[in-house]
Amino acid sequence: MESSETTDRFGIINALLIALVTLIGAYVAWRASVASDNAGDAALAGLISTLNVQETEALNNTLLYEDYRAYTAYTRYNAVGDEIEADLAEVTDETEAEILDRQMREAWDAAESFYFPREYLKRDGSYDTQRHLGEAMSEAARERDLNPTPHFTEADTTQAKSNNLIGVITILAVSLLFFTIVESVDHPGIKYALVTLGVLIMIAGIWLTISIEYFWYA
Amino acid sequence: MTETTSPKTSSLFDNEERFKQIAGILIALVTILTAIVGYLQNDAGSLDDRANRQAQEYAFQAMGQRISGAAQAGYARGDAYRTWSELNTLALAAENGGDPMAAERYRAVAERMTQLSPLLSDKAYFDPASGEPNVAKYEADTYLIEVTALAERSAAWFAVKQAWDEKANTYVVHLTILAVALFLLGLATTISGRARWIFMVAGVVIALIAMVWTVNVYLTPVERISDPAIDAYAQGVGLAYQGEAEQAIKAFDEALAKEPGYANALFGRGGTHYDLGNYKAALADFEAAQKAGRDDASVGWNLAWLYYLQGDFARSIQANRRTLDQNPDLLEARFDLALALLVSGQIDQAKESYEQALSLAAAQVAKAEAADPPQEPPASLWWSFDEAVASLDGLLDRIDGFDDSWWSETPPLDKINQPDQVYTAAQEILAQIKGNSVALEYTGRPLTGALTAQVDPFTFAEAQYDEDGEFVSYIPAGSFPAGTDEVLIVFDYKGMQDGQDVVWKVYYNGEEDVAWRTVEDWSLGVDGTAEFPLSYAYSNVYTLASGEYLVEMYVDSHLAQRGYFVIEEESEVSE
Numbered sequence: 001m002e003s004s005e006t007t008d009r010f011g012i013i014n015a016l017l018i019a020l021v022t023l024i025g026a027y028v029a030w031r032a033s034v035a036s037d038n039a040g041d042a043a044l045a046g047l048i049s050t051l052n053v054q055e056t057e058a059l060n061n062t063l064l065y066e067d068y069r070a071y072t073a074y075t076r077y078n079a080v081g082d083e084i085e086a087d088l089a090e091v092t093d094e095t096e097a098e099i100l101d102r103q104m105r106e107a108w109d110a111a112e113s114f115y116f117p118r119e120y121l122k123r124d125g126s127y128d129t130q131r132h133l134g135e136a137m138s139e140a141a142r143e144r145d146l147n148p149t150p151h152f153t154e155a156d157t158t159q160a161k162s163n164n165l166i167g168v169i170t171i172l173a174v175s176l177l178f179f180t181i182v183e184s185v186d187h188p189g190i191k192y193a194l195v196t197l198g199v200l201i202m203i204a205g206i207w208l209t210i211s212i213e214y215f216w217y218a
Numbered sequence: 219m220t221e222t223t224s225p226k227t228s229s230l231f232d233n234e235e236r237f238k239q240i241a242g243i244l245i246a247l248v249t250i251l252t253a254i255v256g257y258l259q260n261d262a263g264s265l266d267d268r269a270n271r272q273a274q275e276y277a278f279q280a281m282g283q284r285i286s287g288a289a290q291a292g293y294a295r296g297d298a299y300r301t302w303s304e305l306n307t308l309a310l311a312a313e314n315g316g317d318p319m320a321a322e323r324y325r326a327v328a329e330r331m332t333q334l335s336p337l338l339s340d341k342a343y344f345d346p347a348s349g350e351p352n353v354a355k356y357e358a359d360t361y362l363i364e365v366t367a368l369a370e371r372s373a374a375w376f377a378v379k380q381a382w383d384e385k386a387n388t389y390v391v392h393l394t395i396l397a398v399a400l401f402l403l404g405l406a407t408t409i410s411g412r413a414r415w416i417f418m419v420a421g422v423v424i425a426l427i428a429m430v431w432t433v434n435v436y437l438t439p440v441e442r443i444s445d446p447a448i449d450a451y452a453q454g455v456g457l458a459y460q461g462e463a464e465q466a467i468k469a470f471d472e473a474l475a476k477e478p479g480y481a482n483a484l485f486g487r488g489g490t491h492y493d494l495g496n497y498k499a500a501l502a503d504f505e506a507a508q509k510a511g512r513d514d515a516s517v518g519w520n521l522a523w524l525y526y527l528q529g530d531f532a533r534s535i536q537a538n539r540r541t542l543d544q545n546p547d548l549l550e551a552r553f554d555l556a557l558a559l560l561v562s563g564q565i566d567q568a569k570e571s572y573e574q575a576l577s578l579a580a581a582q583v584a585k586a587e588a589a590d591p592p593q594e595p596p597a598s599l600w601w602s603f604d605e606a607v608a609s610l611d612g613l614l615d616r617i618d619g620f621d622d623s624w625w626s627e628t629p630p631l632d633k634i635n636q637p638d639q640v641y642t643a644a645q646e647i648l649a650q651i652k653g654n655s656v657a658l659e660y661t662g663r664p665l666t667g668a669l670t671a672q673v674d675p676f677t678f679a680e681a682q683y684d685e686d687g688e689f690v691s692y693i694p695a696g697s698f699p700a701g702t703d704e705v706l707i708v709f710d711y712k713g714m715q716d717g718q719d720v721v722w723k724v725y726y727n728g729e730e731d732v733a734w735r736t737v738e739d740w741s742l743g744v745d746g747t748a749e750f751p752l753s754y755a756y757s758n759v760y761t762l763a764s765g766e767y768l769v770e771m772y773v774d775s776h777l778a779q780r781g782y783f784v785i786e787e788e789s790e791v792s793e
Contacts, residue, residue, distance in 0.1 A: 032260075036260075036264070039264070039267075040267065043267065043268075043271050046271070046275075047271060047274055047275065047278070050274075050275050050278045050279070051278050053278075053282070054278045054279060054281055054282025054283075054285075055282070057282050057286055058281075058282050058285035058286050058289075061285070061286040061289045061290065062285070062289050064289075065289045065290065065292070065293040065297075068293060068297075068334075069293060069297050072297050072298060072301060072331070072334055073301075075330065075331070075334065076301055076305070076327060076331060079326070079327040079330045079331075080323065080324075080327050083322075083323040083326050083327060084323060087319055087323060126333070148275075152271070155271070156268070159264045159267070159268070162260070162264070163257075163260060163261055163264055166256065166257045166260045166261075167257055169253055169256070169257070170250070170253040170254055170256075170257050173246075173249055173250045173252075173253040174250060176246060176249065176250075177243075177246040177247065177249070177250055180242050180243065180245070180246040181242075181243055181246065183239065183242055184238075184239030184240070184242055184243060
């Protein structure tokens with residue numbers, strides 16, 4: 001009678017352990033799915049950010065060269081006016097001087113007609129294209145996400161977490177195997193050894209799950 | 219009393235308890251296998267996503283760099299250099315006009331302009347003495363090499379993505395098979411009798427198949443073209459773009475040394491060999507590229523053309539047909555197929571093929587017109603016509619006994635079947651193609667009707683003027699000395715009608731110079747003598763460049779007349 005009672009109790013405990021492993025496996029699968037989903041979202045955010053960067057750079061380069069074209073025309077007419085001014089100093093003929101004076105003023109007037117942001121003119125008269133582009137990019141960064149790296153890092157980290165949680169399921173399946181084999185063994189010593197192994201592996205799986213969830217990828 | 223004895227121990231096949239134990243263990247093992255495959259599937263899926271992300275990232279970067287680089291190069295070429303060139307032209311005009319001070323001013327300002335862009339300020343790109351910047355080198359250095367590398371990396375990662383995707387999908391198949399195995403094993407436990415063993419064995423066999431297949435898939439490597447190979451390839455593309463063919467081949471060789479099956483590098487090297495005239499090497503590379511997996515219209519079309527140039531017309535026809543199977547709308551391949559049929563002596567099939575090509579072109583123009591809103595046909599359509607005509611012109615020159623000019627390529631004369639018949643057919647087809655090109659461009663419809671006017675062969679001449687600038691007479695010639703700034707095309711005509719569309723095209727060294735294209739309504743009456751000027755007489759700077767000129771006159775899209783003249787090189791003596 002006592003032996004039969006012990007056998008029944010052992011069977012119940014084994015069944016409970018199987019149920020427990022199954023529940024833990026379900027929880028781990030859920031967390032792995034959530035992590036994978038989050039990884040996908042982070043990757044998408046990173047791609048959107050990458051697109052933002054390229055679009056912003058392309059647009060700002062286009063705008064830069066629009067202004068630089070105007071600066072080029074300004075420089076050209078300004079320089080023509082300067083050269084005429086230099087020649088004017090050497091001209092003695094009054095008629096010729098009058099013509100050159102008019103051409104000089106026309107050239108300078110033409111130069112002034114080209115609009116470009118004067119704040120980017122350096123002291124030597126050259127155009128600070130680096131500053132123009134840099135300021136435009138910084139301004140854009142205030143309104144748009146131009147840094148994809150953190151998103152991709154998060155995506156990689158979260159995906160690794162998901163993959164490792166899937167691995168834990170495999171470990172829990174091994175634990176389940178031992179609990180199942182117990183049913184087909186008669187020798188009590190072997191039964192208890194198998195159950196012990198199964199419990200140890202289950203505990204290892206739980207420890208791994210907690211570590212992955214809260215410590216390794218925090 | 220009857221003594222009860224324990225029943226004889228049953229065999230393994232009949233022992234219910236033992237069967238269930240075995241079934242339980244097998245189900246647990248298959249469950250573990252399923253978990254492992256599930257892990258591998260998830261891992262492959264995440265690597266697929268990662269590779270996809272990487273491919274997209276590089277594609278975006280390539281797009282951005284290309285736009286930024288094109289803007290920078292566009293400014294350098296279109297603004298900085300154009301301004302420099304304009305100022306030097308003004309200086310030359312001022313000098314020729316007797317104002318050296320103005321010329322000096324313009325040159326001084328032009329010198330200042332060179333500081334506005336590295337294209338003009340860096341000696342690697344520009345020598346002011348030559349007047350021509352090396353725009354190709356500038357573009358290659360500024361963005362082309364980098365963009366090529368980024369695009370190649372994107373393609374390489376996309377190939378990785380596809381490989382992992384295939385693995386992940388195969389693992390799903392394995393999971394499905396394992397589910398079937400589990401089903402059979404589970405079913406076996408519900409059946410009594412020896413039949414249950416059949417289900418168990420079937421389940422085990424299926425599980426084993428899945429396991430072996432899984433191991434096979436797992437061990438299959440996923441390879442990616444290495445970054446150093448891609449960088450070498452990108453260098454090759456940049457060098458080829460600049461016309462540095464020998465250096466480009468070395469770069470492609472380096473890429474192929476690192477990745478022997480690099481299809482794009484084989485294609486690039488093939489194209490560079492072709493540019494150098496190494497047709498055999500080009501052919502070998504294109505064939506290798508096709509075998510390495512680059513089996514697209516570009517490769518097929520290039521192969522077909524090389525077979526044609528080598529005189530292997532049968533393979534040219536086959537390659538063109540294969541290309542057209544993949545891309546039925548590729549007009550260039552249709553024209554090339556027709557050309558290969560022509561030179562192989564299949565005149566009727568060639569004419570039919572040319573008809574099909576012209577119909578395809580007409581359909582493309584009509585489709586563009588019929589779109590809502592109306593669109594333009596692709597620009598390459600007109601280029602296809604020009605290339606088809608250039609090929610036929612080259613063929614006619616070859617049969618006439620001329621060597622290759624630098625702008626046309628033709629197979630050896632001894633390979634051409636029935637050259638006399640080919641010659642006659644080529645002349646007829648050439649006029650048809652030219653007429654259809656003009657008709658489609660200016661009316662949107664194919665060429666119809668026949669030429670009603672008669673235009674006599676052109677006389678090319680210079681005009682002679684007296685002291686008062688009055689015209690005296692024409693001085694006809696076939697060639698004119700270097701520095702000539704005006705050539706008049708003089709011709710007699712009959713049967714013209716006022717209001718007819720007249721189009722003039724001028725070709726310089728085999729390629730149309732569209733700056734001379736003229737479209738006008740005829741207004742000189744039914745018959746008489748007329749002249750069409752090619753003139754820079756107004757200019758202090760420009761003259762007609764040395765080379766061969768072909769002038770064509772079209773009346774209502776029909777080619778009415780064409781003729782050649784030459785402007786000699788400076789060292790030659792006029793006849």
